[in-house]
Amino acid sequence: MPKLRITFLLPLALAALIAGCGSDDDSSDDSSSDSSATVSLDDCTPNQLETLKSGELTVATDSPAFPPYFEDDDPTNGKGFESAVAYAVADTLGFASSDVNWVVEPFNSSYAPGPKDFDFDVNQISITPKRAEQVDFSAPYYTAKQAVVALKSSDFADATSLADLEDASIGVQIGTTSLEAVNASIAPSTEPQVFDNSNDVVSALKQEQVDAVVVDVPTAFYLTAVQVPEATTVGQFTAPGGDEWGALLGKDSPLTDCVSAAITELSDSGELAGIEQTWIAEKTDAPVLE
Amino acid sequence: MSDAAGTAPGPAVPDRRAERAAARRARTLRHQGIAIASTVVVLGGLAVLLLTSPGWPVFRDAFFDPEVFRDSFPRILEAFWLDIRVFMVVEVVVLILGLTVALLRTVDVPALFPLKILAVGYTDVFRGIPTILLVYLIGFGVPAIAVGESASGAQPLAWLPTEPVVLGGLALALSYGAYVSEVYRAGINSIHRGQRDAALAVGLTERQALRHVIVPQAVRRVGPPLLNDFIALQKDVALIAIIGVTGEAFRQAQIDSLASFNYTPLVAAALLYLLITIPMARLLDRWERRRQTR
Amino acid sequence: MSGPVLEFRGVTKSFGDLEVLHGIDLAVHEHEAVAVIGASGSGKSTLLRCVDLLEDIDDGDIFLDGEVITDPSVDSVGVRRRLGLVFQAYNLFPHLNVIDNVLLGIVQGRSVPGDQARVIAHELLERFGMAGREDDLPDRLSGGQQQRVAIARAFATRPRAMLLDEVTSALDPELVGEVLEAVRDLKDEGATMLLATHEMGFAREVADTVGFLHEGRLIEIGPPEQVLEAPVEDETKRFLRRLLVAGRA
Numbered sequence: 090m091p092k093l094r095i096t097f098l099l100p101l102a103l104a105a106l107i108a109g110c111g112s113d114d115d116s117s118d119d120s121s122s123d124s125s126a127t128v129s130l131d132d133c134t135p136n137q138l139e140t141l142k143s144g145e146l147t148v149a150t151d152s153p154a155f156p157p158y159f160e161d162d163d164p165t166n167g168k169g170f171e172s173a174v175a176y177a178v179a180d181t182l183g184f185a186s187s188d189v190n191w192v193v194e195p196f197n198s199s200y201a202p203g204p205k206d207f208d209f210d211v212n213q214i215s216i217t218p219k220r221a222e223q224v225d226f227s228a229p230y231y232t233a234k235q236a237v238v239a240l241k242s243s244d245f246a247d248a249t250s251l252a253d254l255e256d257a258s259i260g261v262q263i264g265t266t267s268l269e270a271v272n273a274s275i276a277p278s279t280e281p282q283v284f285d286n287s288n289d290v291v292s293a294l295k296q297e298q299v300d301a302v303v304v305d306v307p308t309a310f311y312l313t314a315v316q317v318p319e320a321t322t323v324g325q326f327t328a329p330g331g332d333e334w335g336a337l338l339g340k341d342s343p344l345t346d347c348v349s350a351a352i353t354e355l356s357d358s359g360e361l362a363g364i365e366q367t368w369i370a371e372k373t374d375a376p377v378l379e
Numbered sequence: 380m381s382d383a384a385g386t387a388p389g390p391a392v393p394d395r396r397a398e399r400a401a402a403r404r405a406r407t408l409r410h411q412g413i414a415i416a417s418t419v420v421v422l423g424g425l426a427v428l429l430l431t432s433p434g435w436p437v438f439r440d441a442f443f444d445p446e447v448f449r450d451s452f453p454r455i456l457e458a459f460w461l462d463i464r465v466f467m468v469v470e471v472v473v474l475i476l477g478l479t480v481a482l483l484r485t486v487d488v489p490a491l492f493p494l495k496i497l498a499v500g501y502t503d504v505f506r507g508i509p510t511i512l513l514v515y516l517i518g519f520g521v522p523a524i525a526v527g528e529s530a531s532g533a534q535p536l537a538w539l540p541t542e543p544v545v546l547g548g549l550a551l552a553l554s555y556g557a558y559v560s561e562v563y564r565a566g567i568n569s570i571h572r573g574q575r576d577a578a579l580a581v582g583l584t585e586r587q588a589l590r591h592v593i594v595p596q597a598v599r600r601v602g603p604p605l606l607n608d609f610i611a612l613q614k615d616v617a618l619i620a621i622i623g624v625t626g627e628a629f630r631q632a633q634i635d636s637l638a639s640f641n642y643t644p645l646v647a648a649a650l651l652y653l654l655i656t657i658p659m660a661r662l663l664d665r666w667e668r669r670r671q672t673r
Numbered sequence: 674m675s676g677p678v679l680e681f682r683g684v685t686k687s688f689g690d691l692e693v694l695h696g697i698d699l700a701v702h703e704h705e706a707v708a709v710i711g712a713s714g715s716g717k718s719t720l721l722r723c724v725d726l727l728e729d730i731d732d733g734d735i736f737l738d739g740e741v742i743t744d745p746s747v748d749s750v751g752v753r754r755r756l757g758l759v760f761q762a763y764n765l766f767p768h769l770n771v772i773d774n775v776l777l778g779i780v781q782g783r784s785v786p787g788d789q790a791r792v793i794a795h796e797l798l799e800r801f802g803m804a805g806r807e808d809d810l811p812d813r814l815s816g817g818q819q820q821r822v823a824i825a826r827a828f829a830t831r832p833r834a835m836l837l838d839e840v841t842s843a844l845d846p847e848l849v850g851e852v853l854e855a856v857r858d859l860k861d862e863g864a865t866m867l868l869a870t871h872e873m874g875f876a877r878e879v880a881d882t883v884g885f886l887h888e889g890r891l892i893e894i895g896p897p898e899q900v901l902e903a904p905v906e907d908e909t910k911r912f913l914r915r916l917l918v919a920g921r922a
Binding site: 573578580581599 | 722727750758778782829
Binding site for chain 1: 441519522541620621622623624625626630633634638640
């Protein structure tokens with residue numbers, strides 16, 4: 090029956106349209122943003138910066154805003170690693186803390202095309218080349234390692250190498266480097282379970298839905314110290330390819346260079362390390378797993 | 380025309396027939412021509428509007444990127460196999476559960492009264508809670524209960540299933556079972572009272588009447604609405620992703636999307652769902668049409 | 674001679690405020706055909722439905738072979754198996770073919786083994802002129818054919834009495850004849866029948882007794898020659914006159 094065939098073909102036609110339609114310039118934007126900050130902070134004052142609202146800096150993060158990156162789900166209190174970094178960047182650029190506005194931007198829409206509702210977004214976002222094709226990243230403000238967390242009562246709590254975790258069922262959060270890290274470094278026999286947000290990851294651990302979870306080290310610290318005291322950090326490892334976090338900005342944003350310059354300045358002066366020390370007391374007791 | 384009043388038929392008749400046939404053909408062609416022209420103008424016009432709009436290139440790159448599509452499609456296709464298996468199994472459970480609940484609500488056996496109350500409660504609750512919430516509650520709630528320890532430290536409920544696929548499937552089955560039971564119930568109630576009268580009149584018990592006369596007719600009658608619910612279920616399988624099921628098409632699409640900061644994988648997943656649901660919708664149309672013309 | 678097959682004593686039935694049957698006294702003897710006539714809404718259908726225990730009566734008693742059937746303690750299924758009811762709207766089971774329609778009652782109801790039941794069903798359908806249509810679904814049959822199947826279905830359990838509820842009222846005129854023929858066959862078989870009908874000519878031919886039901890009361894009852902030709906009661910006369918005018922007497 091012709092009608093049936095035509096409507097059956099519709100999705101196939103759509104697929105063909107996409108696959109076949111060679112988008113003319115696929116990789117013509119090599120002018121990605123790993124240009125080192127060649128701009129001086131003198132050119133990055135509030136009246137020179139083309140921020141969303143002139144004279145004000147609009148910073149975005151997701152909601153809820155989790156510790157240790159934010160405290161009490163309130164970015165405006167300046168507490169928490171990323172909140173502190175954001176205010177430090179604002180300060181370096183010459184904005185008073187009262188000139189900093191916070192907005193909520195769900196992770197899924199932070200990379201949507203079109204104009205952004207923020208000047209930059211801090212949300213534990215890893216810089217990857219693929220992602221850098223779609224958005225701008227600032228210079229990295231943190232290098233994260235991965236940590237394996239299990240309940241103290243779990244068989245896997247005393248694993249000493251990554252190989253020991255092969256038979257574990259592992260939970261990770263979606264959109265984080267953790268999934269790739271688990272697949273690449275641990276290569277478990279069962280597929281890892283992917284959860285929408287870190288609360289669900291914590292629940293899964295607590296309720297023994299998984300044997301262990303892999304999260305970045307600061308999250309692991311907070312998890313074992315506060316959220317699930319009956320859990321322990323089994324060990325840490327570096328994700329292949331590393332894991333650097335940067336602030337996210339709109340593609341080809343005029344603010345990228347200045348934000349990067351601010352971060353570089355904070356890093357050079359040691360202020361960034363100080364913020365890290367305050368909020369992510371990265372004690373190195375967690376053994377390194379290989 | 381000359382008055383062909385009554386006598387010999389003559390050559391006038393064949394001419395008129397041919398004339399009428401030709402006129403009909405011309406009319407059909409005209410109608411087809413108008414239909415085609417109108418389609419070209421309207422759909423073509425819309426397409427032109429879309430493709431020349433200023434935002435189109437950006438939109439196209441974010442949602443229809445061929446390279447990202449080619450890269451992620453195989454993974455998503457493989458993950459879709461899980462969706463198919465889940466909705467097939469869940470649908471069977473739903474059909475059985477739905478009919479059972481509907482029958483419990485329909486029959487009037489005093490001994491079954493407590494079950495009847497439960498059935499009403501079940502239908503109200505599970506139709507009233509959004510399916511996504513149910514998946515969440517069951518997906519995280521059951522494992523929480525399962526690890527509960529009694530005073531002696533034992534885990535009496537450890538036998539409860541905790542695999543996300545099972546829990547997700549269970550949530551879907553409970554949710555859709557409630558809707559489907561209402562469909563069955565409507566079907567049963569729609570059977571004309573005369574059928575029950577006739578069944579009793581030939582000497583069947585109430586139970587035999589239900590089993591041999593009412594339910595068979597009701598089930599045939601509710602085929603199209605059941606198929607409609609099945610199509611809805613096929614899409615809602617994607618909801619099990621939120622409780623940690625990997626290897627599911629929507630989830631895989633999300634993962635790829637976040638890795639590339641591009642929405643094309645989600646479009647790819649959507650196409651796969653359409654590939655299944657559109658033929659089903661056409662099947663449904665055909666079924667309904669056949670029932671009308673009977 | 675033994676008592677009547679069916680007997681009504683003081684049968685009263687109301688639907689809410691509406692009293693549909695009032696103090697009905699009636700007897701149907703073995704091999705007798707009793708026709709009940711009356712205007713629409715006079716209670717004829719209700720009378721038959723009450724006999725088959727599809728409705729509960731409010732007062733009075735109905736007896737089948739001398740035993741009370743309207744008592745709550747009586748097994749209604751057993752009673753219905755001894756009666757055959759044919760509906761105005763035929764009510765054949767649309768999802769079953771002709772022979773399965775006839776079989777359902779005798780196989781499930783009487784637990785007669787399958788092959789024996791088939792023979793019975795086949796014979797009956799042949800008797801009523803429906804042999805050869807056994808595998809057809811009801812929607813392929815004309816109204817008259819469906820009603821004949823319905824009669825066969827009701828008669829299949831060899832009931833003590835056949836209850837015929839306006840069995841020709843829903844039929845096109847040209848199909849009425851074949852159904853009346855089937856009812857004549859029943860009479861020839863010696864069936865005991867209680868019929869509600871509009872067909873005066875038919876009542877005249879087939880019935881041994883005719884009763885006129887007016888607003889829930891059986892106001893005149895007697896042989897057809899009396900009730901239909903020379904009625905005593907004014908209401909009966911009025912009713913027949915109206916029918917005459919409408920061309921249905």
